Amino acid sequence: METAGLIVTGFGVLFLLLGSLGVFRLPDVYNRLQAGTKCTTLGAFCTTLGVGIMEPSWFFKTLIIAVFILVTNPISAHALGRASRKSGVPLWKGSVIDKSEEFEEFREEQ
Amino acid sequence: MNVVLIIFLACIGVGIILCFLRMVGGPTSADRMVGVDTFATVTVALLVLMGFILERRVYLDVSLVYAVLTFVGTVAVARYFERGI
Numbered sequence: 001m002e003t004a005g006l007i008v009t010g011f012g013v014l015f016l017l018l019g020s021l022g023v024f025r026l027p028d029v030y031n032r033l034q035a036g037t038k039c040t041t042l043g044a045f046c047t048t049l050g051v052g053i054m055e056p057s058w059f060f061k062t063l064i065i066a067v068f069i070l071v072t073n074p075i076s077a078h079a080l081g082r083a084s085r086k087s088g089v090p091l092w093k094g095s096v097i098d099k100s101e102e103f104e105e106f107r108e109e110q
Numbered sequence: 111m112n113v114v115l116i117i118f119l120a121c122i123g124v125g126i127i128l129c130f131l132r133m134v135g136g137p138t139s140a141d142r143m144v145g146v147d148t149f150a151t152v153t154v155a156l157l158v159l160m161g162f163i164l165e166r167r168v169y170l171d172v173s174l175v176y177a178v179l180t181f182v183g184t185v186a187v188a189r190y191f192e193r194g195i
Contacts, residue, residue: 006114009118009159010114010118012155013118013121013122013155014121016121016122016125016152016155017121017122017124017125019125019148019152020124020125020126020128020129020148020152021125021128023128023129023132023144023145023148024128024129024131024132029138029140029141029144032132032141032144033144036129036144036145036147036148037147040148040151040152041151043151043152043155044151044152044154044155047155047158047159048154048155048158051158051159051161051162054162055162058162058167058170061170061174062158062170064174065154065158065170065173065174065177068174068177068178069151069154069177072177072181073151073181075181075185076147076180076181076184076185076188077147079184079185079188079189080140080143080144080147080184080188080191082188082192083140083188083189083191083192084138084140084191086191086192086193087140087191087192089138089140
């Protein structure tokens with residue numbers, strides 16, 4: 001039980017480290033948001049659940065925390081991305097596609 | 111407390127330092143807010159792990175409240191970026 005929990009926790013910690021590295025290294029807001037949301041959500045989920053596996057009497061509470069992170073983290077990331085798009089933060093010059101402009105035109109036609 | 115848990119704590123610490131550097135040096139305020147959001151999620155995981163290492167159950171409650179407050183704060187700041195107060 002201890003070893004399984006350690007493996008799950010280590011997987012989560014690795015993802016947390018990679019997500020933070022992405023937030024530090026990537027070139028613009030939208031890329032950073034992608035790294036900082038997906039990797040960090042999976043990392044925090046696995047770390048919390050791994051602690052619950054190592055200490056079985058805590059499992060229910062850690063499950064509540066993990067599910068809460070899994071639900072709320074994409075919502076806040078979506079709000080941030082939408083807000084930075086609406087407030088006019090430019091894309092990186094190497095970005096190839098921007099679907100949101102098409103979507104705005106489509107909405108104005110309607 | 112064995113060696114593996116110390117290595118995990120060191121990895122999380124490096125991640126927190128990277129998020130903090132992004133928070134300090136981001137070109138726009140949206141970048142800083144992305145840094146704050148990632149920082150908070152990493153800190154929730156750090157609090158749960160610290161609670162396991164120190165064998166204090168109260169750290170779980172602290173991390174749950176921290177997650178709730180971070181979510182509310184991030185959504186509020188995003189709304190402020192979008193259309194003002």
